[in-house]
Amino acid sequence: MELLSHLALGFETAFTIQNLLWCFVGVLLGTLVGVLPGIGPTATIAMLLPITFTFSPVTALIMLAGIYYGAQYGGSTTAILINLPGESSSAVTAIDGYQMARKGRAGRALATAALGSFFAGSFATLVLAVAAPPLARVALNFGAAEYFSLLVLGLLVSISLAHGSVLKALAMIALGLLLGTIGQDVTSGTPRYTMGYQELFGGVNFVSLAVGVFGVAEIFKNLQSLSDREVGVSRVTNLWLTGKDLRRIAMPVLRGTGLGSVLGILPGGGHVLASFASYAAEKRLSKNPQEFGHGAIEGVAGPESANNAAAQTSFIPLLTLGIPAHPVMALIIGAFILQGITPGPTVIEDQPALFWGIIVSMWIGNIMLVILNLPLIGLWVKMLTIPYRVLFPAIVVFASIGCYSIDGNPFDVYAIAVFGVLGYVLIRLGCEPAPLLLGFVLGPLLEHFAVRWNHLTSHKCGKNKGLERRRERM
Amino acid sequence: MRKILTAALAAVSMAIAAPAFAQEDYPTRPITILVPAAAGGPSDTVARLVAEAMRADLGQQVLIENAGGAGGSLGSGRVAAAEPDGYTLLLYHIGVSTFGALYPDLAYKPGEAFDPVGLVTEVPMTVVGRKDLPPGDMTELLGYLKGEGAGATFGTAGVGAVSDLCGRLLVEATGVKLTVVPYKGTGPAMTDLVGGQIDLMCDQTTNTVNQIKGDEIKPYAVTTKERIPVLLDVPTISESGVKDFEITAWHAIWAPKGTPEPIRQKLSAALQKALTSQTVIERFASLGTVPVPAELATPAALDKRFQSEIERWSKLLAAN
Numbered sequence: 001m002e003l004l005s006h007l008a009l010g011f012e013t014a015f016t017i018q019n020l021l022w023c024f025v026g027v028l029l030g031t032l033v034g035v036l037p038g039i040g041p042t043a044t045i046a047m048l049l050p051i052t053f054t055f056s057p058v059t060a061l062i063m064l065a066g067i068y069y070g071a072q073y074g075g076s077t078t079a080i081l082i083n084l085p086g087e088s089s090s091a092v093t094a095i096d097g098y099q100m101a102r103k104g105r106a107g108r109a110l111a112t113a114a115l116g117s118f119f120a121g122s123f124a125t126l127v128l129a130v131a132a133p134p135l136a137r138v139a140l141n142f143g144a145a146e147y148f149s150l151l152v153l154g155l156l157v158s159i160s161l162a163h164g165s166v167l168k169a170l171a172m173i174a175l176g177l178l179l180g181t182i183g184q185d186v187t188s189g190t191p192r193y194t195m196g197y198q199e200l201f202g203g204v205n206f207v208s209l210a211v212g213v214f215g216v217a218e219i220f221k222n223l224q225s226l227s228d229r230e231v232g233v234s235r236v237t238n239l240w241l242t243g244k245d246l247r248r249i250a251m252p253v254l255r256g257t258g259l260g261s262v263l264g265i266l267p268g269g270g271h272v273l274a275s276f277a278s279y280a281a282e283k284r285l286s287k288n289p290q291e292f293g294h295g296a297i298e299g300v301a302g303p304e305s306a307n308n309a310a311a312q313t314s315f316i317p318l319l320t321l322g323i324p325a326h327p328v329m330a331l332i333i334g335a336f337i338l339q340g341i342t343p344g345p346t347v348i349e350d351q352p353a354l355f356w357g358i359i360v361s362m363w364i365g366n367i368m369l370v371i372l373n374l375p376l377i378g379l380w381v382k383m384l385t386i387p388y389r390v391l392f393p394a395i396v397v398f399a400s401i402g403c404y405s406i407d408g409n410p411f412d413v414y415a416i417a418v419f420g421v422l423g424y425v426l427i428r429l430g431c432e433p434a435p436l437l438l439g440f441v442l443g444p445l446l447e448h449f450a451v452r453w454n455h456l457t458s459h460k461c462g463k464n465k466g467l468e469r470r471r472e473r474m
Numbered sequence: 475m476r477k478i479l480t481a482a483l484a485a486v487s488m489a490i491a492a493p494a495f496a497q498e499d500y501p502t503r504p505i506t507i508l509v510p511a512a513a514g515g516p517s518d519t520v521a522r523l524v525a526e527a528m529r530a531d532l533g534q535q536v537l538i539e540n541a542g543g544a545g546g547s548l549g550s551g552r553v554a555a556a557e558p559d560g561y562t563l564l565l566y567h568i569g570v571s572t573f574g575a576l577y578p579d580l581a582y583k584p585g586e587a588f589d590p591v592g593l594v595t596e597v598p599m600t601v602v603g604r605k606d607l608p609p610g611d612m613t614e615l616l617g618y619l620k621g622e623g624a625g626a627t628f629g630t631a632g633v634g635a636v637s638d639l640c641g642r643l644l645v646e647a648t649g650v651k652l653t654v655v656p657y658k659g660t661g662p663a664m665t666d667l668v669g670g671q672i673d674l675m676c677d678q679t680t681n682t683v684n685q686i687k688g689d690e691i692k693p694y695a696v697t698t699k700e701r702i703p704v705l706l707d708v709p710t711i712s713e714s715g716v717k718d719f720e721i722t723a724w725h726a727i728w729a730p731k732g733t734p735e736p737i738r739q740k741l742s743a744a745l746q747k748a749l750t751s752q753t754v755i756e757r758f759a760s761l762g763t764v765p766v767p768a769e770l771a772t773p774a775a776l777d778k779r780f781q782s783e784i785e786r787w788s789k790l791l792a793a794n
Contacts (some may be wrong), residue, residue, distance in 0.1 A: 046512065050538070140665070140668060143671045144666075184632075186633075189576060189633030196579065198577070198580070201544035201547075267662070321668060322685065322688075323664055323665045329661075334515055337516070337519050337761060338757070340757055340760040345684070346684060347684075408540070408541040408549075409543060409548070456653075456671065
């Protein structure tokens with residue numbers, strides 16, 4: 001019953017004209033900016049953060065959260081239509097989503113993404129409302145050793161991202177891991193493989209890499225055989241899902257939602273694995289695994305749901321403990337502080353209207369997104385009928401702008417070109433970019449957790465107090 | 475003829491006076507403050523609050539531009555290379571004084587590439603431990619770290635981060651043994667401290683006050699000279715017998731080298747006024763800090779602080 005009164009408070013807060021309006025503006029802006037190629041939620045929210053400074057705290061945070069999950073929707077749109085993921089999660093969507101688009105099923109892919117995301121978002125919001133505080137507590141028991149094991153598992157299942165040769169997939173993962181070692185060593189601060197470029201101290205920019213090996217390489221390929229591309233566009237039929245499609249996506253959406261909800265709670269990087277894990281699971285469980293990589297609708301439904309569920313539940317550590325689970329959450333913490341609220345364990349009790357208002361607004365925002373996005377699908381798909389000679393320069397320009405806007409650094413734009421060439425070479429060699437990207441994302445995490453685990457245990461060899469402590473608590 | 479001569483003379487004298495004139499008029503267009511860190515972080519928050527308040531006094535927009543990367547040394551480099559006309563400024567923290575020691579290949583020397591405008595705030599830091607760490611206060615903690623707790627794990631946000639500097643200073647001043655565990659940023663380190671995976675941290679009040687108040691972590695001491703209002707019952711490190719121990723995450727505004735003194739004085743005056751604004755005081759309080767007094771928000775005070783900090787951290791970072 002307590003939950004009901006809390007939710008009532010939440011509805012009361014979220015259902016003011018002002019909050020509904022700014023929630024809508026947030027999801028709309030998020031979708032629009034997120035649709036720009038190469039720009040994912042992190043960049044979107046960083047760019048739009050200043051808009052909210054003059055608002056009241058609740059309104060500002062409702063809008064920011066809206067921008068966040070709005071951009072998540074928008075990001076999958078470009079991944080599906082033009083093979084340009086702006087975030088590691090949409091890199092998975094690009095694998096089968098883009099193939100669906102090439103086969104004239106872009107509308108279905110987008111509808112699947114929208115519906116899957118909506119279901120996952122609603123469910124995860126409910127999880128957030130019912131069980132946030134105890135779940136956050138459980139997640140804290142996840143230490144370096146546990147994360148390390150989880151990431152190893154993630155790398156192992158990532159082979160399933162490839163639909164060609166296993167050997168080549170392994171090679172791509174290894175290349176991704178190596179690219180991930182570029183940058184300052186976390187323990188000593190020594191720069192590694194930076195070739196004297198100060199810009200590489202923080203590592204290779206994810207967006208440069210993703211836009212290069214996915215998007216630009218794809219453009220090279222298309223320009224080489226323009227006729228293929230023309231065929232792909234002319235047959236845009238079936239905007240809507242059939243009953244058969246709905247039956248096919250039902251279970252992947254459910255599984256994806258479950259996986260995403262669980263992994264999203266882990267503050268140390270669980271959300272990164274959500275969409276990859278879901279894709280791997282669907283491929284294993286599918287009756288026709290050979291379809292994966294050639295436009296399997298399950299390969300869009302599962303990961304998109306997982307990704308959206310994780311996006312919602314990753315608010316749990318933030319709202320209950322004041323701990324950011326990933327860069328976007330760190331930005332939102334900044335917004336909290338600017339509004340004069342320090343996020344932390346006391347927020348739920350001190351500011352119940354804020355806490356429950358945000359939760360309810362997330363659900364409302366998800367409804368708005370589905371209403372907003374389903375009609376937009378027709379519009380997005382029409383974009384594909386633009387002649388390619390006009391479309392591809394526009395893609396390159398927007399991707400460059402998006403990439404530049406993240407850190408305001410021209411170096412990242414040059415990097416797109418380098419990775420574009422690399423991506424094209426890889427395509428010619430028959431290697432796929434998805435495992436490379438996963439290796440690149442997981443590599444640095446894997447290293448940090450291994451090093452940390454080492455630090456935490458080595459100084460007390462023999463008596464290993466860290467482990468004893470953990471045992472005591474269990 | 476005479477008219478023409480007078481006009482010509484007037485034109486010449488105007489041309490000569492123009493630069494001085496420009497300084498008089500400054501600012502005639504929007505000013506950009508570059509923050510070499512991501513939007514939404516503590517430094518960015520400080521910058522946006524101050525910029526908004528300075529705008530009122532300067533009568534021009536004060537824009538914030540974020541340019542992160544390489545611990546802030548990249549964006550700072552952009553300001554170092556910018557036109558010294560007062561329209562491009564840098565707002566960042568104590569980290570600027572460590573760039574020289576951390577990045578020996580830097581294209582600019584931080585100590586020489588900037589002209590000071592003024593200090594903005596000195597964010598206090600706190601030594602905090604996991605909830606179930608045995609020692610009850612700072613004196614006990616120091617004893618514990620020299621005895622059975624030697625080599626306790628100490629989380630930092632990476633080499634050269636202010637949380638790391640605090641740890642190094644603590645080791646140097648007390649001779650305790652710590653196992654430094656670096657993280658990428660303070661967020662994940664705090665996660666592990668709350669989860670009891672690590673023993674200790676020393677971080678800005680911005681990141682610790684709420685966890686302290688929520689009883690998630692144990693406060694041992696503040697690193698300022700005197701106790702701070704938000705944590706009145708937490709003693710200073712000097713109270714625990716460590717003499718002259720002081721470190722704060724001070725923030726300041728710099729201009730590129732060669733920015734005329736009058737312009738910097740004008741900016742300093744605007745900064746001093748901004749620091750008395752009610753909004754700035756209130757929002758700084760929620761960050762666990764206070765604006766610096768007017769005499770520190772000046773070019774001279776920053777110059778003194780900056781040079782002495784460069785010396786202090788270069789020594790400490792080189793020693794390890």
